[in-house]
Amino acid sequence: MQLHTHRHRVSRDQEWFTREIVENRERVRAAAGAGAVHFCYPGGNYLEEFGGWLEGCGVETATTCDPGLCSPESRRHFLPRFMDMNSVREIEFRAWVSGFAALMPRRTYAPAGGQFLEDWRKQPARQG
Ligand SMILES: [Zn+2]
Numbered sequence: 001m002q003l004h005t006h007r008h009r010v011s012r013d014q015e016w017f018t019r020e021i022v023e024n025r026e027r028v029r030a031a032a033g034a035g036a037v038h039f040c041y042p043g044g045n046y047l048e049e050f051g052g053w054l055e056g057c058g059v060e061t062a063t064t065c066d067p068g069l070c071s072p073e074s075r076r077h078f079l080p081r082f083m084d085m086n087s088v089r090e091i092e093f094r095a096w097v098s099g100f101a102a103l104m105p106r107r108t109y110a111p112a113g114g115q116f117l118e119d120w121r122k123q124p125a126r127q128g
Helices: 014-032 050-056 090-098 117-122
Strands: 038-040 061-067 079-081
Touching (some): 014 050
Parallel strands (some): 061 079
């Protein structure tokens, strides 16, 4: 069990961003009994400055939703990945596992909207 922020949100503000990591780490420690040092960006949303902020929080690696395979050139706070889900066909999965898919043209991942704390707070209060 590793880090994913406590509210499934990131922030453009370093203090709020760090709070999410610290609170999430406390909850993970309580549930899993161990400290968490790996992180996955909620909704695939990240900014360049997040790498340094994560480093400052003791986070060793972070995974994006950018499709790709890791290599020695991958930056450890912005790792690409293969996103497996029910809609992925067997042949696509095999292509990724073999490394062949990394050679093929592909769509980039569009980060999920509303994943920044600042945007979340601006939403109107829900009725009922
Ligand atoms: Zn998530």
